[in-house]
Amino acid sequence: MLSGLFLTVRRHGVKVSITEYLDLLRALQQQLVFADLEQFYQLARLCWVKNETDYDKFDRACGEYFDGVEQLDLISAIPDDWLAPGFIRQLSDEDKAALQSLGGLDALLKAFRERLEEQQGRHAGGNKWIGTGGSSPFGAYGFHPEGMRIGQQGSGSRRAVKVWDKRQFQSLSSDEVLNNRSLQLALRQLRRFARSGAASELDLNDTISATSKQGGLLDLRYQRERHNAVKLLLLFDIGGSMDDYIHECRQLFSAVRAEFKHLEFFYFHNCVYETLWRDEKRRPQDAVATTQLLHSYGHDYKLIFVGDATMGPYEISYPGGSVEHYNSEAGEVWLQRLLAQFPQAVWLNPQPESWWAHYASIAQINKLCHGRMFGLTLDGLASAINQLKHKN
C-alpha cells in the first residue's frame, strides 16, 4: 500500500528496511494517526529515519512523493532530479572562450530568480534554462565562466562563483552517518591500553599468589581497569583538490572519532605552514599557531596527516610559495618541525597509489616523511597503523 513511498524514500538514500516498513504499517493499523497528512509524515519519519542528518533526505523524498508538499526555500524549490548528473557536456576551449559572463554576482542571482519563475519543467543540456550539463549559468555539471552551481556533488570544473550545494557546507565534524565498521575495526589495532582510575578489577595472578602466601586464606587483590590511552593528532588537508575525497575523509573521520578519546584534529590547506585551523571553514577565529601545537602536545601523540599532497613543488620548498598568503618559512620547514616533535607520524593519501608517480609534490612529501605515505584504503590504513605501532 505504501510501497511507492517506501521505494521513493529508499531511492533518496535513506536506508529503510522491510522491518521498518512493517513497523509503520503496524502503527497505522493501531490507528495512531488517522487521515492527517502531517501526522502521517511525522509517524513515517519516526519509524523510518534513524538519524537527524537523514531528515532532509526524507523530506525531499516525501516532497517528491506527495506532490505539492510545501517547499522551504528557493534552493529546495528546485527538484533534485532536474539536476541529476545526466551527462556532462564536454566543451572545447573555443566554446568556453565564446561563453560570456553575465555580469557580477548580484546580476547572476537576480537572473536566477527570474529564470526560476519562468521555468516549469526538468531541463538538461541547453544554454538558458536551469538544469544539468549545459552551458547556462545556472545548474550543475556544466560549464559557464561565472556559473552558479545547484545540487551538484563535487565541483565539476571548479569555477562556480557560488556553490549552493548544501551538502558541501556540512562540516566534517558534523555527525554524518557512516557506519564503516571495517575502518573502525582496523583502527582498533591502534589501541594501546594502560591502567588508570580506581582499582576495581580483580587481579587474579596477584590474588592467587597472595592467597598462597596466607596459607590458603583468601586475600583479594584489585587492580585498576584498562583504558585506551593512545593519543592521536589528525591534520586534514581541506578544500581545492581535496573536494574529490570528501567522502573518504568523512569515513575516516567518523571512524576515528568513534574510536579514540584523546583525539585532536586540525585543518590546513595543501601544505602545513605557521597556522592551522580548528574548523573546516578556516575562519580567523579558529586559527591556531602551529608553534602552539608543537608546544602543547607531547611526543607520545601519534600524528596522522590526511591530504592528497598534490600541489606546486614551490608550495613545499620555497618561502612565499603558499597559494593563499605570504609564508616567511617554507612548508617543508614546518613539516619537518612537526615530524621532529611527533616521531610517530604517517601521511594518508586518498589519491589512488598508481597516480602518485605523476606528481612531483607527492614524491617530495613522501621523502620528507621518510617514505611513510600510505593510501587511504583499508590496506593502506593497516600498513600505516603498523608503522605507527613501531616505535622509531
Add this chain to the structure above:
Amino acid sequence: MRFQSNAHYIVTAELALAVNAAVTLQKPLLIKGEPGTGKTELAKALAAALDTDLLQWHIKSTTKAQQGLYEYDAVSRLRDSQLGDARVHDIANYIKPGKLWQAFTAAKRPVLLIDEIDKADIEFPNDLLHELDQMAFDVYETGETVRAVQRPVVIITSNNEKELPDAFLRRCFFHYIRFPDAEALERIVDVHLPGISKILLTEALQSFFGLRELPALKKKPSTSELIDWLRLLLAEQVTPEQLKQSRETGGLMPLFGALLKNEQDVALVEKLLFMAKRTR
C-alpha cells in the same frame, strides 16, 4: 492513554506522537537532541503520566551490557565459602539483578530509561540487541530464563558522541528533539517559573536568542540554562530595563555565567557585542 503536555512538562505534538507510538507498539524510543532539551526529563514525565515506576540506567564509558541484565558476584561467594556460610550452596544468592531484569519482572509496566547510550563502548548497543528485541535473556549460572511479564516502555537517549550500529537503530523508533521556538520556550518557562513577568521574559528571550544565533559559540545555551538564568535574574531582582540597557550599550548580559559555560565563549561574545556597538 495519550501522553501530552502537563503541568510539569511541555511536549510538542511530534514528540507526543513519537512517545505514544513507542508505548503502543512496544518498541524502544531513541531520543536525540542538543544537551539541555529535556531528553532525560521526558522519561520522568512519561513515568509520572503513566503512573508507574521509572528505572534509570545511566550509562558510563565502563558500563557493560551484562550489568544491565545481572551480575554474578563470584568474589563474595568465594569469600563466603571460606567462612563456611550456608548461603554459599545456592548460587542464586550471588546473582544481583540489573536494571533490565528489574524492568522485566516489575509488577506494573515500568518506564526504563537508558540514559546516554553513546557514552558506552561501540559494542554496547549490539550486545543488547536480542534482549531489547525479545525482552528475554538467560541466566547461565542458574539456567533460568528471565522473560518480560510485560514489555517495559524503553526510552533511550543519546548525545551523538558515537554512531550507533544500524542493526540497533532498526529496532528503535527515532525522534530528534529540535530546539524549541520562542513560543514553545515561553510555555516551557511558564511551567518552571509560573510567576515570571511577561516583560522580563520577553527581554530575556530576546537576549537569549541573540546569543544562540552567534555563529562560533562552543556551547550554545539551551533550555535548561535559560531556566537557570531566569531563576537567577528573579533571585537578583534584575529589572527588564537593566536587561534592555545592557543589550543596547553592548555589554554582556547580567549574570551571563549561567548561559556561557566557557571562557572562550565569554571572550567571543564580549568582542562581538563591542564590535556591534561600535558599528552602530
